[in-house]
Amino acid sequence: MGAKYPAVAIDMGTTTSLVGYLANHTPCILPNDRGNLATPCMVAFKDSQTAWVGELARNLLLSSHCENVVVYPKKYLGTETLFKIQGREYSPAEIMLIILRKLKNLAATYLKVPERALKKAILTVPEYFTDTQKTAVLNSGKLAGFEQIRLVSEPVAAAVAYGYKDALTEERLMVFDLGGGSLDVTLLETSDGCFYVKGFESAPVGGASFDKALADFLGGKFEEMCGVNFTDDPILYRNLMEVTEKTKADLSFVDETEVLFPYMLIGNNTKKNYLNVRINRYQFKRITEPLFDRMRETVLKAFKKSSVVPGWVTRVIISGGASRLPGIKQMLNSMLPSLAKIESRLDPEHAVILGASELTGIIDNHDQFSRLELQNVTSCYFGVEDDDGNMVVVVPKGEVYPCEITKTFTTTEDNKKEILIHVLQAKNPENHALYRSIGHVTVEDIPPARAGEPNIRVTFSLDEYGKLKVIARHSENNKIASLSIKIGEKGERKLKPQRRGTGLRVV
Ligand code: ADP
Numbered sequence: 001m002g003a004k005y006p007a008v009a010i011d012m013g014t015t016t017s018l019v020g021y022l023a024n025h026t027p028c029i030l031p032n033d034r035g036n037l038a039t040p041c042m043v044a045f046k047d048s049q050t051a052w053v054g055e056l057a058r059n060l061l062l063s064s065h066c067e068n069v070v071v072y073p074k075k076y077l078g079t080e081t082l083f084k085i086q087g088r089e090y091s092p093a094e095i096m097l098i099i100l101r102k103l104k105n106l107a108a109t110y111l112k113v114p115e116r117a118l119k120k121a122i123l124t125v126p127e128y129f130t131d132t133q134k135t136a137v138l139n140s141g142k143l144a145g146f147e148q149i150r151l152v153s154e155p156v157a158a159a160v161a162y163g164y165k166d167a168l169t170e171e172r173l174m175v176f177d178l179g180g181g182s183l184d185v186t187l188l189e190t191s192d193g194c195f196y197v198k199g200f201e202s203a204p205v206g207g208a209s210f211d212k213a214l215a216d217f218l219g220g221k222f223e224e225m226c227g228v229n230f231t232d233d234p235i236l237y238r239n240l241m242e243v244t245e246k247t248k249a250d251l252s253f254v255d256e257t258e259v260l261f262p263y264m265l266i267g268n269n270t271k272k273n274y275l276n277v278r279i280n281r282y283q284f285k286r287i288t289e290p291l292f293d294r295m296r297e298t299v300l301k302a303f304k305k306s307s308v309v310p311g312w313v314t315r316v317i318i319s320g321g322a323s324r325l326p327g328i329k330q331m332l333n334s335m336l337p338s339l340a341k342i343e344s345r346l347d348p349e350h351a352v353i354l355g356a357s358e359l360t361g362i363i364d365n366h367d368q369f370s371r372l373e374l375q376n377v378t379s380c381y382f383g384v385e386d387d388d389g390n391m392v393v394v395v396p397k398g399e400v401y402p403c404e405i406t407k408t409f410t411t412t413e414d415n416k417k418e419i420l421i422h423v424l425q426a427k428n429p430e431n432h433a434l435y436r437s438i439g440h441v442t443v444e445d446i447p448p449a450r451a452g453e454p455n456i457r458v459t460f461s462l463d464e465y466g467k468l469k470v471i472a473r474h475s476e477n478n479k480i481a482s483l484s485i486k487i488g489e490k491g492e493r494k495l496k497p498q499r500r501g502t503g504l505r506v507v
């Protein structure tokens, strides 16, 4: 390895994580210590000192020690969920950090570099992640020892993997990502190496929903044979889920398969110590039809939210392990115009990590990637409430941060001594009912003046972690009032706007 250590890419999915890097301008996925490319997002606590990540944890989940295993922390990031293990509580971010450290360790081992030499990383995040969730991912990355981190949205990474970063023509893409826990549909435009997200929609229908539907079916069949209700016993149920997931994956490749569940005592039948059932694609399709309906709904909602019609799409990118399921392509074909080309050349489970690995070239300053900039973008509006109770937007939605934006305000009455800077956050500044109050500060001692004369400059600055600082400065007496708000911090309140007259209006 040369003097320069590579940047690594990490796709921490809901159910599985992958690590990659750019080797001689070619994106590569690194295998874990089992030789597998995908590492299950599971952590098992053997004792207070030892945490097992990945396959080891997954295997423990099938044993009687399953209560010591935490699965799929990403699903809970940004919620109040705490995992209680052996008398200690872990937040989702703490569990993700353990996984992240393990992935970094795997990368260092594979690349034969010291772990501390890996300082740069691209971390992928779902398009729907809030600023709070993105900040949590950034913080975990820093705690894992990465000093330079770029977050990239998963659908953008998938589009990069398919070469749309360099597309000379404008393309209008739909990324259909069916992962383990959710379906994420994103509509984006690409032109001149940039991606513009038109809109997206997510639904909690993913590989796990198919597992559940199939497990219910198989469990029912087995119960008929042996009289045991699998849902009554957590260990038995987890083992059933394991067999089910494999069966589901098999049905993506073959029309019919046999499911075998070993070591079940079937009543008095001592000749056979296993259960077996045959299942075919037709039955599977019938069982999972409601899930297909749900997926169709999600795609239509994504179009609606993006204000486009299906005919708008020129290319469809298929991503996520569960998109291998039979029937997905047919479903998309039936919903989209015949001109929309479905891209599925890559293994769908690898599209995000391959794109993210390619993008590490940006932080490694490889010239050919310098055109594409990656930044953090706000997912809502930030502003100040004026005297009429309306939000004056200071930082718009979609603004790239770190950033600093200033607006000038003035008083609404003669000789007003103070004004209230009431900071609001909103998904839509037109909808008062959904304003969120995130802090306030008062500018005092305003010298006597007619309404509209004082000049109060209010500056919003967002740092790379999404920390918002608001500074209000009176131009004459230079009095400063300021406050810092960690967006989405626990202290965030869902208050109604003041609506009592803040005494200020925008100039
Ligand atoms: P995530 O990003 O949410 O972690 P992935 O893209 O890694 O999800 O996909 C994981 C899901 O893909 C799991 O639910 C898994 O069962 C499913 N999956 C993997 N291989 C297949 C297959 N051959 N057929 C159907 N589903 C599959």
Ligand code: MG
Pocket: 013, 014, 154, 179, 320, 352
């Ligand atoms: Mg994924």
